[in-house]
Amino acid sequence: MEKKKSYSPPPKQTGLAREVLKWLQSLDLSFFPKNVRRDFSNGYLVAEIFSWYYPECFSMHSYGNGTSLATKQSNWVQIKTFLLRHNVHLLKEAIDGTMHCKPGAAELLVEEIYTTLTHRRIKSTFTQDVDFTDRDYQQRLPMVARSTASVAIKNNLRLTEVLAEPNIEANQQKVLGIIQRHLQHRREERVQDPKRFNVKPTIGELAIRHLPSSFLTEQNPHTDPLMPTKSAEENDACQPDRRTVVLY
Structure with missing residues (x-):
C-alpha cells in the first residue's frame, strides 16, 4: 500500500x-x-x-x-x-x-x-526603523568583500524602480541618497577601527580650542571660566563688614 x-x-x-x-x-x-x-x-x-x-x-x-x-x-x-x-x-x-x-x-x-x-500577533524580526537595503548583509561580510559605491547603487536601486519612475530628478535623488549612506557607513567603520585605516587626527582636532565668550558669567564677564568659582558663603566671607553707622 x-x-x-x-x-x-x-x-x-x-x-x-x-x-x-x-x-x-x-x-x-x-x-x-x-x-x-x-x-x-x-x-x-x-x-x-x-x-x-x-x-x-x-x-x-x-x-x-x-x-x-x-x-x-x-x-x-x-x-x-x-x-x-x-x-x-x-x-x-x-x-x-x-x-x-x-x-x-x-x-x-x-x-x-x-x-x-x-488579527493575530506574531513576534516579528523587523524593527521599527525599516531599512530595505543590503546594509545588514554588507555588515556580515569582511571589510575587503564589501561593496563599493557603484555596486551599492546597483544593489539598492532596481531597474524596475527606474522604469516605474520616469522622473530623472527623482532617480538622481535616490542615487545620491544611496551614495551618502554608503559614505556614512564608511566613515563609521573608520571611526570604529582607526588603527586599521591609519586614521590620524586633523590639524583642527589637534589645535587648542578656547571657550567662547558665551561661557562667561553675566555677573563678572572678565573672569576666566576655567578658574574654579567660589560659593556664595565664600563670597560673603570675603566681603568687608558692612555695618550701619548712625550719625548723631
Whole structure:
C-alpha cells in the first residue's frame, strides 16, 4: 500500500515565521512561495490571499502571474485600490519594496497581511526603523568583500524602480541618497577601527580650542571660566563688614 505523502513547509530560510507558513499552507494557494522575494513581487499571490477573505472584491482572472513591469503595476494598482476602499492599512514602503524585490520587504508585507486578516500577533524580526537595503548583509561580510559605491547603487536601486519612475530628478535623488549612506557607513567603520585605516587626527582636532565668550558669567564677564568659582558663603566671607553707622 502506497503511503500518502505529507506536505512539509519550506525551510526557515524563507524569512517567514512558522505561524505564517502554516497559515499560507492552509489557504490552498495556486502555488506555494518558495522564493518569497520573487514570488510575491508581482502581487498575484497577495491578491489570491485577499480573495479568500474578500471573494466578492477579487476576481483572479483580472490578475496576471507574469514578471513584466506592466503586469506588476497592473496587479498592484488593483490591490492598492482595494486597500484604499476598505481602509486596510499596509506599509507603503513594504508594498513598493515587494514590487521591486527589495530585501526583507516581502517578508514584512506578508507578516502585515497575516496580522491584518487573522488579527493575530506574531513576534516579528523587523524593527521599527525599516531599512530595505543590503546594509545588514554588507555588515556580515569582511571589510575587503564589501561593496563599493557603484555596486551599492546597483544593489539598492532596481531597474524596475527606474522604469516605474520616469522622473530623472527623482532617480538622481535616490542615487545620491544611496551614495551618502554608503559614505556614512564608511566613515563609521573608520571611526570604529582607526588603527586599521591609519586614521590620524586633523590639524583642527589637534589645535587648542578656547571657550567662547558665551561661557562667561553675566555677573563678572572678565573672569576666566576655567578658574574654579567660589560659593556664595565664600563670597560673603570675603566681603568687608558692612555695618550701619548712625550719625548723631
